[in-house]
Amino acid sequence: xxxxxxxxxxxxxxxxxxxxxxxxxxxxxxxxxxxxxxxxxxxxxxxxxxxxxxxxxxxxxxxxxxxxxxxxxxxxxxxxxxxxxxxxxxxxxxxxxxxxxxxxxxxxxxxxxxxxxxxxxxxxxxxxxxxxxxxxxxxxxxxxxxxxxxxxxxxxxxxxxxxxxxxxxxxxxxxxxxxxxxxxxxxxxxxxxxxxxxxxxxxxxxxxxxxxxxxxxxxxxxxxxxxxxxxxxxxxxxxxxxxxxxxxxxxxxxxxxxxxxxxxxxxxxxxxxxxxxxxxxxxxxxxxxxxxxxxxxxxxxxxxxxxxxxxxxxxxxxxxxxxxxxxxxxxxxxxxxxxxxxxxxxxxxxxxxxxxxxxxxxxxxxxxxxxxxxxxxxxxxxxxxxxxxxxxxxxxxxxxxxxxxxxxxxxxxxxxxxxxxxxxxxxxxxxxxxxxxxxxxxxxxxxxxxx
Numbered sequence: 001x002x003x004x005x006x007x008x009x010x011x012x013x014x015x016x017x018x019x020x021x022x023x024x025x026x027x028x029x030x031x032x033x034x035x036x037x038x039x040x041x042x043x044x045x046x047x048x049x050x051x052x053x054x055x056x057x058x059x060x061x062x063x064x065x066x067x068x069x070x071x072x073x074x075x076x077x078x079x080x081x082x083x084x085x086x087x088x089x090x091x092x093x094x095x096x097x098x099x100x101x102x103x104x105x106x107x108x109x110x111x112x113x114x115x116x117x118x119x120x121x122x123x124x125x126x127x128x129x130x131x132x133x134x135x136x137x138x139x140x141x142x143x144x145x146x147x148x149x150x151x152x153x154x155x156x157x158x159x160x161x162x163x164x165x166x167x168x169x170x171x172x173x174x175x176x177x178x179x180x181x182x183x184x185x186x187x188x189x190x191x192x193x194x195x196x197x198x199x200x201x202x203x204x205x206x207x208x209x210x211x212x213x214x215x216x217x218x219x220x221x222x223x224x225x226x227x228x229x230x231x232x233x234x235x236x237x238x239x240x241x242x243x244x245x246x247x248x249x250x251x252x253x254x255x256x257x258x259x260x261x262x263x264x265x266x267x268x269x270x271x272x273x274x275x276x277x278x279x280x281x282x283x284x285x286x287x288x289x290x291x292x293x294x295x296x297x298x299x300x301x302x303x304x305x306x307x308x309x310x311x312x313x314x315x316x317x318x319x320x321x322x323x324x325x326x327x328x329x330x331x332x333x334x335x336x337x338x339x340x341x342x343x344x345x346x347x348x349x350x351x352x353x354x355x356x357x358x359x360x361x362x363x364x365x366x367x368x369x370x371x372x373x374x375x376x377x378x379x380x381x382x383x384x385x386x387x388x389x390x391x392x393x394x395x396x397x398x399x400x401x402x403x404x405x406x407x408x409x410x411x412x413x414x415x416x417x418x419x420x421x422x423x424x425x426x427x428x429x430x431x432x433x434x435x436x437x438x439x440x441x442x443x444x445x446x447x448x449x450x451x
Contacts, residue, residue, distance in 0.1 A: 032136040033432030039342020050343045054417040058404040065398035068333040070257045072134040074239050075326040076160045077261025081145040091376040092157025099368045100162045104130050106364035115352045124173035128420050130166035133393030134159040135334045139435045140389045145294040151382045163395045164255030168194040170399050198251045206242045206256030210263025222314035225305040231318040232325035268315050275311040296320040337394045345425040353422025365390045392427040
């Protein structure tokens with residue numbers, strides 16, 4: 001296809017999705033499922049207009065998935081407004097830690113004893129499929145900073161954290177393969193560098209950058225008082241700085257980007273708490289407890305220069321610009337990455353992935369959630385939905401292409417990639433078709449409880 005053919009195809013695809021999005025909302029499907037089906041239709045099994053191969057195209061697929069994930073992680077972190085000590089975070093911490101570890105172990109055991117993978121390859125497959133996806137989980141994630149629902153908070157926090165906490169185990173599996181399947185002193189070095197240092201360092205560095213640079217941007221916006229100025233590039237700046245500095249410090253960049261989003265939100269919370277908004281400057285009028293309302297929700301569509309002199313109004317303008325730009329960028333990148341996933345699945349489908357998906361979705365994750373979340377402040381219905389909505393997606397695609405790029409070996413790479421991509425496709429299909437009815441049932445129950 002020539003360049004102009006690609007332009008025409010992109011225009012037709014985007015027009016169809018733009019006009020059809022309102023109809024998709026009324027159907028029991030997610031946007032991700034539509035994107036995946038479009039990818040299958042455009043791939044070798046359909047019209048044959050697109051071709052991609054995990055082994056041959058691992059490098060650029062890795063970079064694409066990497067960018068998609070870090071943008072989504074930052075935007076997801078920015079929507080989480082409750083303090084880290086709030087009970088709503090407790091389930092997220094359990095999900096990103098013990099539940100994830102149990103899922104890695106369960107997948108590895110099943111893959112080794114029932115699918116015929118070597119122990120190291122089975123561990124790698126478990127680590128690749130460990131992270132729940134911040135890109136495809138938008139339908140069940142926190143939609144905006146006003147939402148305090150325990151179900152959505154748990155799934156959003158899990159997706160933000162485990163994209164980084166799963167990375168050490170991908171590295172562990174690759175080191176194990178490199179060492180020929182034997183254990184030795186290298187395990188201690190892995191634990192020290194990849195766990196004890198890289199995880200807390202990534203979180204601390206990202207949070208500090210998000211909070212500090214967020215405060216700096218807020219003050220700059222307050223002092224310039226220019227309504228025409230936009231803070232949308234702050235999104236790219238914080239993502240680039242937190243990710244790059246974390247990598248330079250040998251910390252996990254994914255955790256740093258997510259923490260940067262959380263840190264920017266904490267800067268907003270601090271400003272709102274310290275500088276209540278006069279009724280004359282906000283529309284709609286501030287509630288009885290304005291510190292519980294995100295600053296961006298207090299703004300009119302157009303903000304005057306006079307209003308921008310107030311710290312909270314300036315904060316709201318900064319956060320609104322960043323969120324608006326980030327959500328548009330996230331949707332566009334999700335479209336590209338999931339369409340490509342559909343193309344990849346067309347060539348890499350592996351029926352062993354069907355058996356693993358059934359085990360992971362219906363036994364391994366539900367059992368891990370039941371064990372670990374029983375003492376968290378969540379209801380039985382919330383735990384049941386959390387157990388089901390462990391959505392796999394672009395995060396797994398990134399880990400897979402990263403592993404292939406590290407010299408996984410053709411035979412092992414074909415096994416792991418075929419099974420992993422099949423599980424991701426089935427996750428998009430099953431979770432995408434069930435999200436609307438299940439969340440509708442859940443939200444109707446909340447409304448009845450409130451009444």
